[in-house]
Amino acid sequence: MSTSSGDSVFPEQKPRLTGVKAALQYTGIPPSWLDKRPKLPSRNWLIFIGVTSTLTGYYLYDRQQCKRIRQEYVDKVKHFAEIPLHSMDYPRKVTVYGTKWPGDEDSDRSMLFFRKYVKPVLVAAAVDYEMIKGKRHGDLARRIAEDIKKRRRIELGLEPPPVMPVVLPNTSAEDKRRRELEGGVVIVGRLTFKEFMAGLKRGWTEGLQTVDREEELAKEFELDGRFDEPEPDVDPIQSSPDLDGEPIPTPSRLPPSKSFSAFTPPHLRGSSSSALPTSGSSIPAGMDTPPTAIPPQPPILFVHFVNHIGLTHIPLMIWEFFNERRKVREGAEAAYRLIMGHVRPFVSPPSEGASESFDADPTTSPPRPHMSEPSISDLDFGKDAEVWYKKSTVRSFRSDIEKARSGYYASLPAKLETARALARRTRELTKEEVNYPPPTEVELRSERMKKELRWRADEEGWDIVSPDSPVAWDQRFADALRVFTDPVAELQAIGEDQRDGDSKSAQ
Numbered sequence: 001m002s003t004s005s006g007d008s009v010f011p012e013q014k015p016r017l018t019g020v021k022a023a024l025q026y027t028g029i030p031p032s033w034l035d036k037r038p039k040l041p042s043r044n045w046l047i048f049i050g051v052t053s054t055l056t057g058y059y060l061y062d063r064q065q066c067k068r069i070r071q072e073y074v075d076k077v078k079h080f081a082e083i084p085l086h087s088m089d090y091p092r093k094v095t096v097y098g099t100k101w102p103g104d105e106d107s108d109r110s111m112l113f114f115r116k117y118v119k120p121v122l123v124a125a126a127v128d129y130e131m132i133k134g135k136r137h138g139d140l141a142r143r144i145a146e147d148i149k150k151r152r153r154i155e156l157g158l159e160p161p162p163v164m165p166v167v168l169p170n171t172s173a174e175d176k177r178r179r180e181l182e183g184g185v186v187i188v189g190r191l192t193f194k195e196f197m198a199g200l201k202r203g204w205t206e207g208l209q210t211v212d213r214e215e216e217l218a219k220e221f222e223l224d225g226r227f228d229e230p231e232p233d234v235d236p237i238q239s240s241p242d243l244d245g246e247p248i249p250t251p252s253r254l255p256p257s258k259s260f261s262a263f264t265p266p267h268l269r270g271s272s273s274s275a276l277p278t279s280g281s282s283i284p285a286g287m288d289t290p291p292t293a294i295p296p297q298p299p300i301l302f303v304h305f306v307n308h309i310g311l312t313h314i315p316l317m318i319w320e321f322f323n324e325r326r327k328v329r330e331g332a333e334a335a336y337r338l339i340m341g342h343v344r345p346f347v348s349p350p351s352e353g354a355s356e357s358f359d360a361d362p363t364t365s366p367p368r369p370h371m372s373e374p375s376i377s378d379l380d381f382g383k384d385a386e387v388w389y390k391k392s393t394v395r396s397f398r399s400d401i402e403k404a405r406s407g408y409y410a411s412l413p414a415k416l417e418t419a420r421a422l423a424r425r426t427r428e429l430t431k432e433e434v435n436y437p438p439p440t441e442v443e444l445r446s447e448r449m450k451k452e453l454r455w456r457a458d459e460e461g462w463d464i465v466s467p468d469s470p471v472a473w474d475q476r477f478a479d480a481l482r483v484f485t486d487p488v489a490e491l492q493a494i495g496e497d498q499r500d501g502d503s504k505s506a507q
Helices: 020-024 043-082 109-124 139-155 173-182 190-205 213-224 311-321 324-340 383-388 391-423 431-435 441-465 475-479 488-506
Strands: 093-098 128-133 185-188 300-303 343-345 482-484
Touching: 043 109, 043 324, 093 109, 093 190, 109 128, 109 185, 109 300, 109 324, 128 139, 139 190, 139 441, 185 190, 190 383, 190 441, 190 475, 213 441, 300 324, 311 324, 391 441
Parallel strands: 093 128, 093 185, 185 300, 300 482
Antiparallel strands: 343 482
16 A cells, blocks of 8 residues: 555554543543643633622621621620629610601611611620610600600609509619619610600600690591581572471581591581590699709710611712621720710700800719800711701602692592492492492591691601701700710720820830
8 A cells, every 4th residue: 555655654642641630531531621721811700800809808808897896895895794683683774766767668777777786785784775766757756755744744643653463672663763864875866866855855845734636636627628518509498398487407407416526427516626525634734834953864875877878879888888897886886885884964055145164073074165165065966967868858858748638638529529429329339449449438537637647747757857957955954964975994094005105106
């Protein structure tokens, strides 16, 4: 057999495998995997891997620092939980107040902040707590005011104290008051502080008369004529048969035989509004006047809180997600101030014409500023958080309520006409009304009462928490309020450590 001079008779032999490749060639690993040569990823993959690794590393570092900071403060206070408690004593207890952020549908955000950043340190020190939350603007202020008025009525003997089924030791009014003063009040955010001060002022300045909001609204609704039926044009005396020259009595001409509720239709109710029961009872003028001095209140712990919502705040949300250690430190420091129990007088706003300085002991609390000089009052707590309110909510809060109210009253006559026509059987139900029955007149009255109560409560609450509204204040609070502050001894130790560090660096 002849072959061309350029062709080879034998096939090309593969290079002989050596080392690791020779050991792995009978393991079932594809030979192509053994021949792979490592190379750098492409530009896009390098960008992806770099960004992902950086964000993951920063996230893990932040969460590691959060655990370290929280554990650091837990170690500082956990010895308080080891102190033995008498069997008849109660643990230290604080009251936590939180309220809704403007424009946020979730009213529990402030309480979530407390539970996540403040509560772990309090639990480590065996401090009990009670959380009171306002679901809508103004709820917290009304509750605090009613609690204070109820306590005033009980102390004056106008209302009996609550009856306990079992009388326990250390449950007298004096013991409860002492435990409240030893505990404290936790205020989460500027909004909560405004409602707390508004409720405090109302409770100590308003009268003790019990007011039923639904009853007051019912009296007002009687006069506005929203549910009045139009009078017929014909003369009822000429169109109705007479008996001995007298018209036949009708429900509108008969006096009411008994009092009617606020939801009774007007054609079955008398014209006199005196049938409605009056709320509360008469209180002597001497007891109904506000006290000249307010008793000491539990110390206040300020916890700064900002809730970023809206598209424009997304960059800030991302930044806070990767810097959660700042919130952990703020919450732990606030809890540490409360546990250590160092307090100072409340820095009140300067009164008109005041030129004297406050009396304060510099060894126990920071000196309070001189009245004649510009000072920062404690009423300015959290004022910087008001710039983060959702702008659309601040601008349109009242207009949205007015729009909802006007729309409701525009559709009310048609609903009333349908309800009365069906009640008098002047027409039959339609196919849609059979599946979805329209509301009756009594249900419409109840619906209007609920809507008006909510709208007016929202307007009242917005007047309290609006950025344009100042914090409620009464000069009698100056001697009754106190604020938790950083321990003085620890601050002095920090200052000494800093001075020692500066001297060593100078040498």
